[in-house]
Amino acid sequence: MRIEGEAAVVTGGASGLGRATAAALAEAGVKVALFDRNLELARKAAAEIGALAVECEVTSADSARAAFATAREAHGPARICINCAGIGGSKRIVDRQNQPMELDHFRRIVEVCLIGTFNTLSLAAADMSKLDPLDADGQRGVIVNTASVAGYEGQIGQISYASAKGGVIGMTLPAARDLASWGIRVCTIAPGIIHTPLLMGLPQETLDMLGRQVPFPKRTGRDREYASLAMEIIRNDYLNGETIRLDGAIRMAPR
Numbered sequence: 001m002r003i004e005g006e007a008a009v010v011t012g013g014a015s016g017l018g019r020a021t022a023a024a025l026a027e028a029g030v031k032v033a034l035f036d037r038n039l040e041l042a043r044k045a046a047a048e049i050g051a052l053a054v055e056c057e058v059t060s061a062d063s064a065r066a067a068f069a070t071a072r073e074a075h076g077p078a079r080i081c082i083n084c085a086g087i088g089g090s091k092r093i094v095d096r097q098n099q100p101m102e103l104d105h106f107r108r109i110v111e112v113c114l115i116g117t118f119n120t121l122s123l124a125a126a127d128m129s130k131l132d133p134l135d136a137d138g139q140r141g142v143i144v145n146t147a148s149v150a151g152y153e154g155q156i157g158q159i160s161y162a163s164a165k166g167g168v169i170g171m172t173l174p175a176a177r178d179l180a181s182w183g184i185r186v187c188t189i190a191p192g193i194i195h196t197p198l199l200m201g202l203p204q205e206t207l208d209m210l211g212r213q214v215p216f217p218k219r220t221g222r223d224r225e226y227a228s229l230a231m232e233i234i235r236n237d238y239l240n241g242e243t244i245r246l247d248g249a250i251r252m253a254p255r
């Protein structure tokens, strides 16, 4: 897809993988809107990248609709949507005191990572469906979601996160099939361990240990490696309906 001069929405664009992808898009001449619940951080990133910061809570239909309206007014409807908003969190099903996990923990992670992804995917697709096709294939736009290797190999304590990310992997093919008649492609990236602010709470020792578990290269991934794959998905018209692992061949052990 030819992207120069087009508009893009990046959820979770204030930080980490979303921010890196937003920067790559802006560098390629795309008008980028950063959707994030953290408006202050989004504004800072937007000023550095040359983008528009828009407050958006991806779990809310109203907040996301309003954010799309703001971005549409500034840039026109987006042909590119990158879904990076997400949270982590670890809790076992039954704790050491034999107590079950609070349902709200599970609900919150599924709400942000899975329902939030569907929310912005559907709003972006509705906007794209009203645009003229860009080429002889009839392509109107492309959506890139973010799952995780935990969607395939969830570790102990990751039941909530793994369920949410497994849902994102599961929605990829039906979303691509559903939106094919509009000429909209949908792919998902399943990252391994990428060094972003999400991991910044971890001590360097733990990060080094995580890096050593990767077959090759023996290190954590870089945000620009995610951005590079997202840009290839956007540009390569024959990538559709697929989840691509970006993980240095890591396969997570139970713990």
Ligand SMILES: NC(=O)c1ccc[n+]([C@@H]2O[C@H](COP(=O)([O-])OP(=O)(O)OC[C@H]3O[C@@H](n4cnc5c(N)ncnc54)[C@H](O)[C@@H]3O)[C@@H](O)[C@H]2O)c1
Binding pocket: 011, 012, 013, 014, 015, 016, 017, 018, 035, 036, 037, 038, 041, 056, 057, 058, 059, 084, 085, 086, 087, 088, 112, 113, 116, 146, 147, 148, 149, 190, 191, 192, 193, 194, 195, 196, 197, 198, 199
């Ligand atoms: N970093 C990794 O190792 C890794 C691995 C696998 C998957 N992922 C996934 O990649 C995505 C991006 O992660 P990251 O590492 O860049 O994290 P990050 O914490 O650096 O960035 C996530 C951004 O999403 C925003 N956000 C969180 N909840 C939101 C909500 N409800 N509404 C709107 N914005 C919200 C945050 O404010 C933040 O700016 C997440 O979905 C994460 O699960 C990350």
